[in-house]
Amino acid sequence: MNQNLNDLTPINIKKFSDVFEKTLLEISILESLYGSCDFIEYLKNVFQTSIEDLHNFGTLNTLAVVSDDNLTEWKAEKNEQTLEEQHCCSNDQEFLQEYESFEKKMQILKREKKDIDSVIEKCTEIGERTIIRKETEKNYVDKWEKARVENFKFKFKAKELELQRKITKLQEELETEKIVDTQYEQFLKYSINELEKQIEYWEYKYKTDIMEIDEKLKNLMIILNEKTRKIDSLEKTYNERQIIIEEHVLNKRKLEELKKLNEHREKMATKIQAWWRGIMVRRRLGPYKNLLGPRKKSLKKPLVNKKKKTKGK
Secondary structure (H helix, E strand, C coil), X not given: CHHHHHCCCHHHHHHHHHHHHHHHHHHHHHHHHHCCCHHHHHHXXXXXXXXXXXXXXXXXXXXXXXXXXXXHHHHHHHHHHHHHHHHHCCCHHHHHHHHHHHHHHHHHHHHHHHHHHHHHHHHHHXXXXXXXXXHHHHHHHHHXXXXXXXXXXXXXXXXXXXHHHHHHHHHHHHHHHHHXXXXXXXXXXXXXXXXXXXXXXXXXXXXXXXXXXXXXXXXXXXXXXXXXXXXXXXXXXXXHHHHHHHHHHHHHHHHHHHHHHHHHHHHHHHHHHHHHHHHHHHHCCHHHCCCCCXXXXXXXXXXXXXXXXXXXX
């Protein structure tokens, strides 16, 4: 068994470590379900050291040594406990009972050691079986992968042919596009040259037109200044003459009013003179005193008769 443990391959080491980790996980599950005890702690310690030995050294030689060391340590601890208990106990019968119980525990530990050895042997057998099963699975997987690779090669070959046809078609289209691009580029160059010529022409025309417009604008500004001066002088003369016209209109209005007043006075004077002359003629006054002809009777009736008539009524 020690030779088998020394001659481990990397695959066997991996399988043994997987088995030990699985059993360690099962032990921890049992511990969580049913509680902990010395035997479970001992098993956990053994499997943990075995896993570390596999990862670090690739062997299981220290498994038995570790188990023996743990057993001797446990025995030494128990012996110390028993010695302390012997010193503490004052009765010989109690010491004998403790000794008997200690022997029973030693027997239990021996049985546990045998159980551990049997578990290790089972684990090695399970590991060998798993190695054989894994090798057969590996061979099957290799053949299956080889068949898949052949299938993929066939598929990829068909896709490659299809892609080559597409590439040739795209190359032909690319050639036609290149020809179209060259012609279009020539057309654009020609149009750009024409536009540059037109730009130069319009720039020259713009400059000449601006110069002509500036000259016209200067002449117009000169004319405008002269016209504004004339307008200012005309406004000045207009204002002066307007003042004269307003004064003339005012004087004319006053003269017309005065004329109307004089005419009215003359009319009134002639009316008064005619009225007075009529009175003088009718009453033979003044220069009309010796006027010939019958004297007109007064149409007015005497006041006495009027009074009488009013009384008679």
